[in-house]
Amino acid sequence: MPLNNNQNNAPAVHRAIDIIEFISSSQREVSFSEIVESLDIPRQSLIRILNALCDRGFLDKSGQRGLYRIGLKFLYLGHGLPDKYEFRTVAWKYMKELSQKTLKTIELSSLDRDQLILLEQIRGQEEMSLYSRVGSVIPYLHAVSVGKVYLSLMDEDKRRRVIGKIGLPAVTKYTITDTKRLEDEIRETQKRGYGFEDQELREGVRRVAAPVFNADGKHVGCIGLSATVFSFGLDELDRYGQMVLDAAGKTSAELRQISQHSL
Template sequence: MTSQHISDTATDPEGAQHGGVQSVDRAIAVLEILAREGDAGVSEIADQVGIHKSTASRLLGALQARDLVQQNNERGKYQLGFGILRLAASIPGRLSLVQEARPTLEALAAEFKETVNLAVLRSNFAVNVDQAMGPSTLATHNWIGSLTPLHATSSGKVLLAALSADERDRILKETGLPAKTSLTITSRRKLEEQLRQVVRDGIAITHEELEIGLNAAAVPVFNHSGAVIGAVSISGPVFRFEPENQPGLLEALKQAGLEISRRMGYSTA
């Protein structure tokens, strides 16, 4: 990204209407400069980005507050902070989870001929990051990338149950418990009872809580330290999929969760 590009963006009338995007553009430019130069002062950054020193100072202050940059007390120059390492470190973990889970997802979908999803917690939602489709022609919905409500899905309940009481309370206060169907649990007391059962049983089951006609069951995936990092779910239409009544399904689902967990370094010993 060049300083000419930044300057052009700043003077473009349409770009001026999108100050938030412009600020992000400039912040990225600052990070790129520090990555290239190693360190730089406010004046140097302002010159290269093509902005006033006060604007550069505000950008650096915002990045510093997030630990994305830090200031060298001796030289007064800025360099990349440890927050960059924290963000970078999260990438292989997410990628490896999908990679390690894939064979197990496919085997489970083939055995029970239903849709199997892998979900993680992101921005107060359960987001599906991978999916294996059963051979049924009805299993055609692509859930990958879908942000699904935590309180109304089997994966979401697994992820909610693993949170601390404070973190769960924060999320549910922000999202509320909106009814997705007439069967969605909208009572906090009833939800907490369900979550305690999820912890006891190691599995969450939902009956038409997200969509009428759709049932699902999910189990947790653990990392090397025993923390829940995801959930594996299997879902299907009500007329043929009743998780509790399908011979061997719940045990196979639990074993699938443990297999993926072992691949992520988890040990039950």
């Protein structure tokens, strides 16, 4: 796997990305030797790549003792995305509405490389650490409302492939780990139009999510609502479900309109 015999490779680029990911995952500033030891890149080559990344602002060693950390360039590049993934800007408006009405945490997610990614988030009243950070990814489609929506809308083949990739691991004791039950759940999701998750990803947290479609009718993301079990009772499920459906529906409608105008 690491040794790719194919010459369409750009090894220096892969190494650079390995370095960036290593530093990012270590969640703190790291020293040169830590990188050498962890990454199996020769010293000399490593230095060259580190210098290049620092020169361009992708890494930064102006902090403590010249240790390396992720550069602020990523802040810029990360925040430049909203403009390009167009539906983010449109969805934002309706997410805000939802947030004001419910005071719950509202999230916009999408599927990227077979993983769920959190694109945007408006934090709710409840000050607790149920929030993931924007940009974080979750591979467990079977354990999240958003994931269930995605599964319910993909064709049989893709669904099997995506699930086959990681299986149905139990994230909490409530996670669905049985194929039959998941199939039922997916059918239920198709019927309702929105996805629901009851502490299956994190104990004490419930979520609902509804799909956003672009002008071509392609499913591009989900608007979701999260809350603790204390403030999101099971009797409120349909109320919140309808609310996310409404917000997602409005977003899809606006996306259709926009593309008509631009014809």
